[in-house]
Amino acid sequence: MTNESLLIFKAVTRQDNDAFSSLVRMHQGKIRAYLMRLCKSYDLADDIAQETFLTAFRKLHSFKGEGNFSGWLFSIAHNCFLQHIRKTKRRSDITQQFSSEQEIHAEKYDEICTEQMDLEQALRNLNADETATITLCHSFGFSHQEVSDILSMPLGSVKSNISRGKTKLTNLLTAENGLEKAS
Amino acid sequence: MNDISDSKQIDKLLAKPALISDRGFSERVSLRTRRLSNARRNLFLMTGLSWIALMLVATSPQTLYADLLILAQSMELGSFYSYIVNQIEHALTPPEQLPYTAFAVAILSLAAVVSMAIRA
Numbered sequence: 001m002t003n004e005s006l007l008i009f010k011a012v013t014r015q016d017n018d019a020f021s022s023l024v025r026m027h028q029g030k031i032r033a034y035l036m037r038l039c040k041s042y043d044l045a046d047d048i049a050q051e052t053f054l055t056a057f058r059k060l061h062s063f064k065g066e067g068n069f070s071g072w073l074f075s076i077a078h079n080c081f082l083q084h085i086r087k088t089k090r091r092s093d094i095t096q097q098f099s100s101e102q103e104i105h106a107e108k109y110d111e112i113c114t115e116q117m118d119l120e121q122a123l124r125n126l127n128a129d130e131t132a133t134i135t136l137c138h139s140f141g142f143s144h145q146e147v148s149d150i151l152s153m154p155l156g157s158v159k160s161n162i163s164r165g166k167t168k169l170t171n172l173l174t175a176e177n178g179l180e181k182a183s
Numbered sequence: 184m185n186d187i188s189d190s191k192q193i194d195k196l197l198a199k200p201a202l203i204s205d206r207g208f209s210e211r212v213s214l215r216t217r218r219l220s221n222a223r224r225n226l227f228l229m230t231g232l233s234w235i236a237l238m239l240v241a242t243s244p245q246t247l248y249a250d251l252l253i254l255a256q257s258m259e260l261g262s263f264y265s266y267i268v269n270q271i272e273h274a275l276t277p278p279e280q281l282p283y284t285a286f287a288v289a290i291l292s293l294a295a296v297v298s299m300a301i302r303a
Contacts, residue, residue: 017220021213028209029202036203046208053212057219112201119196138197169193 008069012060020060024053027070029110030140031077037131038081040124042108048084052077067149074136075150081128122172130165133158231296238292 004026010019031052035045055076056063063072104117112120123131129151136147137158144162148155 015220017213017217020216021209024212025205025209028205028212030200032203032208033200042203045203049208050212050215054215054219057216108203109201110204115192115196116199116201119193120201134197135200138194139200141198166190166193170190173193 004069008063012063015060020057023069027073028053030070031073033109034074034132034135034140035077035081036108037120037123037135038078038128039084042105044084048080049077051080055080067146070140071142071146071150074140074142078132078151085128118173119169122169125172126165126168129153129157129161130168133161134165134169137162228296 004023007019007022007026010016011023028049032045032049035048035052036042039045039048052073056073059076063069104112104120106112106117123134126134132151133147133153136142136150137144142150144155144158147153148158151158153161
C-alpha cells in the first residue's frame with residue numbers, strides 16, 4: 001500500500017483530519033494550478049480550491065476507492081468552478097475581466113520559467129472547456145476517457161476541445177514569437 | 184527567448200505544469216476541516232443532550248421506566264431476562280419507587296451520552 005493509499009484509507013474510514021491535511025498538501029499545487037488556469041485569478045482560484053477540499057472532506061464517505069483520488073478531486077474542483085460560474089452568472093464577463101486584468105505572478109508558483117509564463121499567458125485566451133481538457137490531459141496526464149469522466153463531457157467533445165485548444169495555443173505563441181523577433 | 188511555437192515544444196511545456204506554491208494554503212484548509220469536525224461533534228452531542236432533556240421533561244421517570252419495561256418484555260429474551268425484569272420490578276416497588284427509577288433513567292441517559300460521544 002502506497003503512502004497516499006494509506007492516507008486515503010485513514011481519511012475515508014476514520015475521517016482522520018491529519019491524514020486529510022497530508023492529502024491536501026500533496027494535491028493543492030495541482031488543484032490550484034488547474035483552477036488558476038480556469039479562473040484566471042489567484043484569489044478566486046484559492047477560494048474555489050478551499051471549497052473543493054472542504055467539499056471533498058464532507059463527501060469522503062462517497063469516495064469508494066474506484067478510480068484515482070486525484071481524478072476525484074479534479075472532478076469536485078471542476079464542479080465547484082461551474083457552481084461559481086452559475087452563481088455569478090457572468091461567465092464571459094469574468095473570463096474577459098480577469099484575462100485583461102491579471103498578470104502572471106511568478107512568485108505564486110513553486111518554480112516557473114519564462115516559457116512557462118508565456119504558455120500560462122497564452123492559455124488565458126482559451127475558453128474554459130479547452131483549458132480544462134488540455135490541462136487535465138497534457139499537464140496532469142489523464143487519458144481522454146478519464147478527462148471525459150472528470151468533466152462529464154462526451155469523449156468526442158474532449159478530443160475536439162483539445163485539438164482546437166492546441167491549434168489556438170500554437171497560433172498564439174507563434175504570433176507572440178513573431179512579434180518579439182520583429183521588435 | 185526560446186522558440187516555443189513548435190508543437191512538440193508546447194507539448195513538453197504543457198507536460199511540466201507550473202504548480203502553485205503552498206504558502207499556508209494547506210494550514211488554512213486544515214483549520215477549516217477541523218472546525219467542521221468540531222461543529223459536527225458538538226451538534227451531535229447537543230442533539231443527544233437535548234433528547235435526554237426532552238425525555239426527562241416530557242415524561243416522568245416512572246412512565247419512561249414503564250415504556251422501557253414494555254419494550255424489554257416484548258423482546259422475549261427468555262426466563263433469564265424475565266428474572267432480571269422481575270427483580271428490577273420488585274426493587275422499584277413503593278416506597279423507594281422514585282429514587283430507583285430516577286437512578287435507572289440517569290444510568291440510561293449516561294449510557295446514551297457516552298455512546299453518542301464515542302460515535303461523534
